[in-house]
Amino acid sequence: MSALIEFDDVTYAYPLPGGGRIAALREISLRIEEGEYVAIVGANGSGKSTLARHLNALLVPDEGRVTVAGLDTRDQAQHAAIYRTVGMVFQRPEDQIVASLVEEDVAFGAENMGLPPAEIRARVDEALEMVGLSEMRMRPPHQLSAGQQQRVALAGVLAMRPRCIVFDEATAMLDPAGRRAVREMMAELHRAGLTIIAITHFMEEALDAQRVVVLERGRVALDGPPGTVFADADTLRNLGLDLPPAARLARTLRQHFPALPAGMLTVPALVEALDALSHHDVKLPTAPTEPSPVASAPLIEVRDLGHTYMLGTPLAQRALEGVTLDVREGAAHSLLGATGSGKSTLMQHLNGLLRPQEGTVRVGEYALHDPQTDVRAVRRMVGLVFQLPETQIFEQYVGDEIAYGPRLQGLLGDSLRQRVRWAMELVGMGFNAFKDRFTFALSGGEKRKVALASILALRPSVLLLDEPTAGLDPASHRELLTHLQKLKETGMTLVLSSHQMEDVAALTGHVTVLDSGRSVLDGRVTDVFAQGEPLRALGLSTPVVTQVVEGLRARGWTLPPGLISSVALVEALSRCLNS
Amino acid sequence: MNDFEFLRFVTIGQYLPTGSIIHRLDPRARLLAGFLLLAAVTAAPRWTGLVIALVVVLVALVIARIPVGYALKGLLPPLPFIVFLAALQILFGPRDAAGTSLWTWGPVFVSAVGLLNGALLVLRFAALILALSWLSFCISTTEIVRALDALLAPLTKIGLPTHAFVLMVQVTLRFLPLLALEAERIAKSQASRGAEWGTGRGGLLRRARQALPLLVPLFLTGLQRAENLALAMQARGYQGGKGRTTTVELRFQWADVAALGLSVALATLIVLV
Numbered sequence A: 001m002s003a004l005i006e007f008d009d010v011t012y013a014y015p016l017p018g019g020g021r022i023a024a025l026r027e028i029s030l031r032i033e034e035g036e037y038v039a040i041v042g043a044n045g046s047g048k049s050t051l052a053r054h055l056n057a058l059l060v061p062d063e064g065r066v067t068v069a070g071l072d073t074r075d076q077a078q079h080a081a082i083y084r085t086v087g088m089v090f091q092r093p094e095d096q097i098v099a100s101l102v103e104e105d106v107a108f109g110a111e112n113m114g115l116p117p118a119e120i121r122a123r124v125d126e127a128l129e130m131v132g133l134s135e136m137r138m139r140p141p142h143q144l145s146a147g148q149q150q151r152v153a154l155a156g157v158l159a160m161r162p163r164c165i166v167f168d169e170a171t172a173m174l175d176p177a178g179r180r181a182v183r184e185m186m187a188e189l190h191r192a193g194l195t196i197i198a199i200t201h202f203m204e205e206a207l208d209a210q211r212v213v214v215l216e217r218g219r220v221a222l223d224g225p226p227g228t229v230f231a232d233a234d235t236l237r238n239l240g241l242d243l244p245p246a247a248r249l250a251r252t253l254r255q256h257f258p259a260l261p262a263g264m265l266t267v268p269a270l271v272e273a274l275d276a277l278s279h280h281d282v283k284l285p286t287a288p289t290e291p292s293p294v295a296s297a298p299l300i301e302v303r304d305l306g307h308t309y310m311l312g313t314p315l316a317q318r319a320l321e322g323v324t325l326d327v328r329e330g331a332a333h334s335l336l337g338a339t340g341s342g343k344s345t346l347m348q349h350l351n352g353l354l355r356p357q358e359g360t361v362r363v364g365e366y367a368l369h370d371p372q373t374d375v376r377a378v379r380r381m382v383g384l385v386f387q388l389p390e391t392q393i394f395e396q397y398v399g400d401e402i403a404y405g406p407r408l409q410g411l412l413g414d415s416l417r418q419r420v421r422w423a424m425e426l427v428g429m430g431f432n433a434f435k436d437r438f439t440f441a442l443s444g445g446e447k448r449k450v451a452l453a454s455i456l457a458l459r460p461s462v463l464l465l466d467e468p469t470a471g472l473d474p475a476s477h478r479e480l481l482t483h484l485q486k487l488k489e490t491g492m493t494l495v496l497s498s499h500q501m502e503d504v505a506a507l508t509g510h511v512t513v514l515d516s517g518r519s520v521l522d523g524r525v526t527d528v529f530a531q532g533e534p535l536r537a538l539g540l541s542t543p544v545v546t547q548v549v550e551g552l553r554a555r556g557w558t559l560p561p562g563l564i565s566s567v568a569l570v571e572a573l574s575r576c577l578n579s
Numbered sequence B: 001m002n003d004f005e006f007l008r009f010v011t012i013g014q015y016l017p018t019g020s021i022i023h024r025l026d027p028r029a030r031l032l033a034g035f036l037l038l039a040a041v042t043a044a045p046r047w048t049g050l051v052i053a054l055v056v057v058l059v060a061l062v063i064a065r066i067p068v069g070y071a072l073k074g075l076l077p078p079l080p081f082i083v084f085l086a087a088l089q090i091l092f093g094p095r096d097a098a099g100t101s102l103w104t105w106g107p108v109f110v111s112a113v114g115l116l117n118g119a120l121l122v123l124r125f126a127a128l129i130l131a132l133s134w135l136s137f138c139i140s141t142t143e144i145v146r147a148l149d150a151l152l153a154p155l156t157k158i159g160l161p162t163h164a165f166v167l168m169v170q171v172t173l174r175f176l177p178l179l180a181l182e183a184e185r186i187a188k189s190q191a192s193r194g195a196e197w198g199t200g201r202g203g204l205l206r207r208a209r210q211a212l213p214l215l216v217p218l219f220l221t222g223l224q225r226a227e228n229l230a231l232a233m234q235a236r237g238y239q240g241g242k243g244r245t246t247t248v249e250l251r252f253q254w255a256d257v258a259a260l261g262l263s264v265a266l267a268t269l270i271v272l273v
Helices: A048-055 A076-085 A102-112 A117-131 A146-158 A176-191 A233-238 A245-256 A267-276 A343-350 A375-381 A398-408 A413-426 A444-456 A474-489 A501-507 A525-529 A532-537 A544-554 A566-576 B027-043 B047-063 B068-073 B079-092 B112-138 B141-156 B162-192 B204-210 B212-235 B254-272
Strands: A005-015 A021-032 A037-042 A063-068 A086-089 A164-168 A195-199 A211-216 A219-224 A300-309 A317-327 A332-336 A358-363 A382-385 A462-466 A493-497 A510-515 A518-524 B103-105 B108-110
Touching: A005 A048, A021 A048, A021 A063, A021 A219, A037 A048, A037 A176, A048 A063, A048 A086, A048 A164, A048 A195, A076 A086, A086 A146, A086 B212, A102 A117, A102 A146, A117 A146, A146 A164, A146 A176, A164 A176, A176 A195, A233 A245, A245 A267, A245 A544, A245 A566, A267 A544, A300 A343, A317 A343, A317 A510, A332 A343, A332 A501, A343 A358, A343 A382, A343 A462, A343 A493, A375 A382, A382 A444, A382 B162, A398 A413, A398 A444, A413 A444, A413 A474, A444 A474, A474 A493, A474 A501, A493 A501, A501 A525, A501 A544, A510 A525, A518 A525, A525 A532, A532 A544, A544 A566, B027 B047, B027 B112, B027 B141, B027 B254, B047 B068, B047 B112, B047 B254, B068 B112, B079 B112, B141 B162, B162 B212
Parallel strands: A037 A195, A037 A211, A086 A164, A164 A195, A317 A518, A332 A493, A332 A510, A382 A462, A462 A493
Antiparallel strands: A005 A021, A005 A063, A211 A219, A300 A317, A300 A358, A510 A518, B103 B108
């Protein structure tokens, strides 16, 4: 019996513009059986996406052989059958939708198969039912959230009734609720007998699979069940990866409490193991209260802010309603909320890209609700790093890109060089090593750092970051967090929005939660994350430390609810556990 | 107030599903009626026809339950352009045979004919923009694609690749709003880096140079999106129109025939009076 997908000594190289080729896959041999659930992980440049594209003949090998259900992908005549066997959901939801109506988009693949109309309609109904979007069938896809769009794309694949579905970083751009929904769909389809292949940067998603394949520079470095692959943290780190957050916490806890068993990868496993240890109830003070800040006026003060897009047209859309926000100088403040909750709109008010329609916004000495205020001065003081900022790079050389802003400010010659050098060093890029590099040839993480440096070069005293770590691989993610931490230590005020609760817990002191354009929760990060249930209802989640505390409290432990760092958890546990 | 909402008062290309009688017509009837009206406005030789056309469009807007004020705002963005053209027409347009002038100053010469031509031009553009807005308020991009597909289907018999053409239209229509949003995002982002959008300063040449940081990323992301879409379509087995089926069947009703008949009559009237 042959496997559903079989790679036999596959080598593939991308042709370079100036001639020559760059190797992406090297002598890969891999068998994926019918009904398996496989996660494929690896750092940027490890060949994950190239491998994914070989799974359904979007790319064909230079050397070696790929067979899908026994069909050789190099045989053009078999491609239609291969596309029907292996479906694919891509990373960017809005890029893979063809039609301007949900149900027509779902029908697209089935129409390409040349099925009779009645059959297509039946399949479209069934597929929409499966992804839970039957009510949305007559809506234009751009009115749906990113998570829903991703489910539309999945429905389009399901309508072709494939035996295998590949998810190529399909959750990378989604908020926690959207990600949860897609992960649940993957598990459900697997139970229904489909083969699922998930390519991901999120190690906790790899845990859902039965088998994890780790790639490194075009080769298979590790291949086995999650328990085996995630057993060795140091090897993973060398491969540019990381443990899943819960496993990382388990490792830290085991260093302090050796009685804990090895190989715990999930929050429930960790809670179970801790609860099994002998412990006693102690009265612990609720989370240590920080010294309350001196009664100075906040640096950023937003009061009753309201905003409507397309105001005065029938397409008007309410984006913000009565929003209140205080950010103190030198603080790190997070904005949380599902996609479309108004985080980006609020941020754009803080540097004058949008002016208040209702309410007031004051940043330092500038009152943005006053039409006389010089917005350029505000923009110099408040730097905004947009989501996926690397897509806005336009210069050929790294140095020129970073110099763009300061040059517009009138800096020249040596002072300009100094400024660019300073900004590059803040993000850990050597001036001499990088200034003359081509921007297009950088890796994803490097491009992100160039984009960040190009804002820092303006010497803002406040930095706004919209989803700063989205789409980065674990190593670049870790590195960027370190740089942001350092910026915070220089006294820069940070305001960031993120779907990564671990980042929020690690970086910020205060949190404001937005829901449908209103600020619904606000406070210290410890207090906000203590409210797990309301947060989940808003489509958000909490960091793993908080989840563990919540699990233990549910089992009667008297831990204070607002713990977010592993250090605080270790300290609290050492008081409860009988050694 | 908000300098970045590029699309705020661009009414062409906005679909408003009001569910009116017009919206319930067969998309082919709506598309053909719209084209007839546009052709008639373009061809109308006299101002009487244009005034009738303007009235017809306004009535059609009311029947389609579109707020007329909103539709009229769509005239604002192209207004400077139209006024400029009209001024050219008045100042440098053809003179009448008698050469009577109302006002002269050096080479500048304003005649009654020139004024009339200028007024006609303004009227024609206003009617054209309103008619085009009306059409896009009343027909969604999906319906345009369906209607085109059905109307062009006979041409496949003589070997024309109509399906590829229709798909091209469809993808363009779907990606235009995305590109507009992308442009807005990039403009905002470069403005945060000190570029001067939304501050109302800078001369023509400066503005042209400012466009570079906008155009390069827009072009690159556009290409990237196109590549992603091509891959996604290939993965869903798209191999051209060959062997494709479709789920949609359109049927002409009496109301559609009546609407078409009415548009033919009105278009004839606009051109002939």
